[in-house]
Amino acid sequence: MIYLDNAATTFPKPESVYIAMDKANREHAVNAGRGSYRAAREANRIITETKQLLRDLIKVDINAAVVLAPSITIALNQIINGLDMRKGSVIYVSPYEHNAVARTVNKVALEKGIVVKEIPIDEQTLAIDLEKMKYEFSKDRPEFVFCTHVSNVTGYILPVQDIFAEAKKYGAITILDSAQSLGLIEIRASVINADIIAFAGHKTLYGPLGIGGFINISGIPLSTFITGGTGSDSLNLKMPDGAETHYEAASSNIVAIYGLYAALKTLNISENRSNEMMITRHLVKELNNIPRIKMFLPNEENHTGIISFIFDGMSSADLGQILDEDFDIAVRTGYHCAPFIHKYLKDESSLGTVRVGIGKFTTMHDVDCLVSALKELANE
Template sequence: MIYLDNAATTYPKPEILYEKLDYAYRSLSFNAGRGHYQKAQDAYEAIEKTRKFLIQKANGKSLVFTPSATYALNQIIQGINFEENDIVYCSPYEHNSVARTLNAVRKSKHIELKLIPLNKDLSIDLSSFRFECITNKPKVIFCSHVSNVTGYILPIHEIGQIAKENGSIFVVDGAQAFGVVPVNMEEDNIDYYVFAGHKTLYGPLGIGGYLFCTNELNLSVFGGTGTDSLNLDMPKEGNVRFEPSSPNAVAAYGLYHSSKWVFENDVLSHERFLADYLVHKLKNIPEIILYSNLMGNRTGIISFNIKGMKSDDVASILDEDFKIEVRAGYHCAPFIHDYIKSKPYLGTVRISFSYFTTIEDVNTLVNALEEIVLEV
């Protein structure tokens, strides 16, 4: 099997993760912070060690763990105190974890949702956006750090500056970026930065969260915290008020070690080398439509289609005939397909590399696509 769906979840994981998860399941599978015994304290300390490490790597101030990036974005979006007629911007690259949640708020709170403008090359049109923000004064700006469709690295530093100039809350979805693409929350003026443990941090499923520099969110999730249990109100301070339920100490411990591995390796350079190589090869196949933009400003995510074929048919053939695993469809990104005009193909075929993808894997993919094209 050649696995090229790393934007969904990275696989394989670094060997250190498998080793540490085995240890954690045997030695840290206890209810962290819920018991007055050493094993519960050990589990709590494992979580806090991971929290401290990720805060330092993003230059944030604090961090809330959630079961996934989607849950993190829901906590943020539903925790913001929206009022009727508030203006909110998001990029056309947003995932449905942002788009659908904002749409629900739009219906209930009657906010106005606008898309950040793009240039013809599908990059963010910063000059137009700056002018629109001066006029519209958005309450919140949402922006993916990396597109899960094209691999484009969005200019979060410049967008953060625009947010600061207009007094806007700035939320960045780093699910496809954290660990691979650098971020500095203070310098980039980011209020909330969301991550998914099982993607670019090469960690286990079941853990994600958000880093923050300012936290004025309303509570949207309630439950036990292991403290002040007779009080029916949630705690008023500390991360614990945003982290009800039994914490995932096993996943947090694994995430610490996988994240440490990521930050010690130059994943981005490897992905870019493979992406540039693949684009060069695919440009020599006339039947292939590439949706790859901005070669010097992208990760190892590439979308394409084959003329005359639906994207899911291409993915099925790659799986059944060549044992190559890719993703086909709209990738939970509802807006960008209008810009790249991929709807006649039912979305795109998406290739997404990882640190463990080899040049031989890419050559096998290219050979398979050349065979498919001959049969069209």
């Protein structure tokens, strides 16, 4: 199989991740924080060190709480449901948001009577329109701003630093979805103006499925959304007050955490980014030579290795099935869990886009096979 669905989850993982997870399953899969014996202490040490590696990645100190969760979706649910949103509160979201934000914000808005507004976009370039955004902010002052760093549909790198800097003029709380960026793009918390950064372990960090979380840089108070056992203060029916333990109910997925720990230890952001962009530029050049293909591309300097396109005369679903069954090429098709952006792409007649996700282990041969298959289909 030629795997080109790295925006969904990076695959394969570095060999060190597989080794660490196998070792963890065999030797360390005990309940961290629930016992004073040596194996439990070792599991707890790995959790502590993994959290510190995440802090180091965004250049924050020990005071930034790192909360681990089973996925970034659950982490975003904890954040959105935990924020002090009240009737009439104004929330801004980018038009590139994933349903992990979009559906969760919508649910809370319906329950609490919150106003949700989209950050404006230039419909020609598909870039965030910062000037229109500034006007909207001045008219309806933002209290909370949610923004994905990289679009999982087009690969567009959003100007989150500018968006959040403007939001901070109004005292807004800013939340970054770094699912498609952390580990691929350098993020300095002090520069980006994010109060909370949510992350996915299994995407650009090259860890396994089953681990994600958020980093509460500014110490934003969040009410409890998920409750349960923590291994401490067990006679108390309220969750512990700790900045991290208050949000970490249930047994830790220590096997996945070991995998993330191994991935973070071997992560090379500049190398991953350089390789991804070299292959992306090559693929874009080749796809531009196929007349039946229309790509949705942002500016090359604001782009990662995610390419979406439609194929004239064929639905995205049909094309994806043919690529799979006839060429053993795995791509993603459809609307990619991103409900807002497709009204600007105008891709409903194609049932969404075909999405190519390039990753650390993608080769020139892989994308050349895709191009060859598409050329063959275009000439039929």
